[in-house]
Every structure is written in C-alpha cells, then in structure tokens.
Amino acid sequence: MMNQKIEQYKNAFLKATNRSLETEVEIFSFGDTAEMADELGKLVLQGKKTGTSSGYDLYAKDETKPYKGQLSIVLDSEDSPICVIENINVETIPFNKVTKEHARKEGEGDLSLEYWKKAHLDFFPRYYKEELDIEFSENHRIIYEEFKVVFI
Template sequence: MTPNELFKKAQESNIVPHDAKLQSAFQFGVSADELANLVISGQKTATTSSLDLYEKDEPLPQLGAYDVVLDSENQAICVIQNDNVEIKNYLDVSEKHAYLEGEGDRSLEYWRHVHNEFFVNEYQLEGLVFKEQDAKMVLENFHVVYPVQ
C-alpha cells in the first residue's frame, strides 16, 4: 500500500482529520523492517535525525504532524503522529529518549554506539564529518494512530 493510500484510509476512518496533511513518508534507519515492527509493537515511540542532514527544501518535523512509516519495500506500515519535536545537541540526548527509541537493550550506551556509526556513515555520504560535540539532532516522539489493517 502506498503512503497516500494508507493516509486516506486513516482519514476515511475518522482517525485522522479530513483536513490533515501528510507531512512525510520514510523508512527508519538501516533496518527498516525491524524498526517498523518496533513501531507497530509500541516499543519504538521516538526517533532521532541530524539537523545538518535535512535538505534545504525539506521542512523540519512539526508537532502534531502525521507521517507514514515505510518498510524496506517502501510499503506503508502505519500512520504516526508527532507528540514532541525538539532540537538538542547529540551529547545531550537523554537515557529516556534512547529507551523510547526501543532498539537493542534500550540503553543510552547502545543508542550512542549505533547512532554514532549511523551518523558517521550518513555524514560521509554528504561529504561531511560527524562530530559528536557539534552535532545538532532533531528528536521526535510519536505514537501510532493507524496501522495497516
């Protein structure tokens, strides 16, 4: 199912307001299926992205906005809604946020290990260097409002 088809179903079910707009559709990280399953199960209710890596024409996530989570085949898995969006330094990401991301043992140590590796690679793809002490992150908290039925 495409993101627009799933979003329309959520609107037709009166779960998402009819005048709401779809902010974006995306895969999580390098393990899209695994992370999408964590979202569906309710274990993953947060995510982190790099402020430096947002495209100039790509708007930052907004509080209350709706997104569609995709699997590795770019099929829509669920509609989520942002409950909180904030910008923090990479080194200021909290244990609570790491736990809410739902990955691994849910510790801040695990979070830093996998995110450091991820951001080093992502920055390199853009010809940039990831520096923990300087990096600004976009932290989002969300909940599932409409899973694929």
C-alpha cells in the same frame, strides 16, 4: 510519486480520522536498509519504539524539519504502509545531550544510552561525510522526535 497502495492507505487513514484529503502526510521507513525498516517498524507496532532521531544538518535548507503534530506513514522494506505516526514532541539537541530516556524511547538494542550512542555513531558520521563532506562530532545537533501510533 506515491504508489497506489500507499495512496489508498493514506486515504483510508484520512477518512477514518475525519481529516481533509489535503492533510500533509510524510512517507518514510526507519533506518537505511530493508532489514532495519522491518525491524524498526516492528518495534513501532509493538509499542517499544516511540522515538527517533535524525541529523539536524542533514536536512536541506528548504526541507521541512520534523515538527510537533506531523503525521507520517511508516513503510516496511516492501514499501507497504504499516502504520501512521504523529509526532507528539520534537526537540533539537546536541548529540552529546541525548538522555537515557531518549535512548529508551528509541526502543533499540538493550534500550541503553550506551547502545544508542554506539548505533548512532555508526550511522551519523557516514551520512555527514557522504552528504555534507564534514566530520560528525558529538556536538552536532540532532532532531529528536517522540511519536505515537495513530492508525494501523
């Protein structure tokens, strides 16, 4: 259930952009800690983070996977909305095929592919083990989303 603050923000966004109140809008925060939610959210607002990746296999069979045109309200660590983003490109690729450009668009660390790989090899294996009880390998597919901020 959406809290009142998020509901009001969503309605303000939909009204300001002349969208139907029935428009589907995802709600999430980046990362898996409060610190990461704030840090990564700040990078989005600064225009440094325009991409993100998730483990393809971590989506339930009946769960909607990210898609081009998808709208999402980004939350901070206090579950307060900070912006709305829209996916402008979505691709499914093997982890080991992520490029320097993908890494740069994620906007984290020193923006290098090496940093991206290290950070995500700390992240994905944990979730694959916890949620799927399988070992993550660099051949596993990820969903890479490129997005733009459409509302603040």
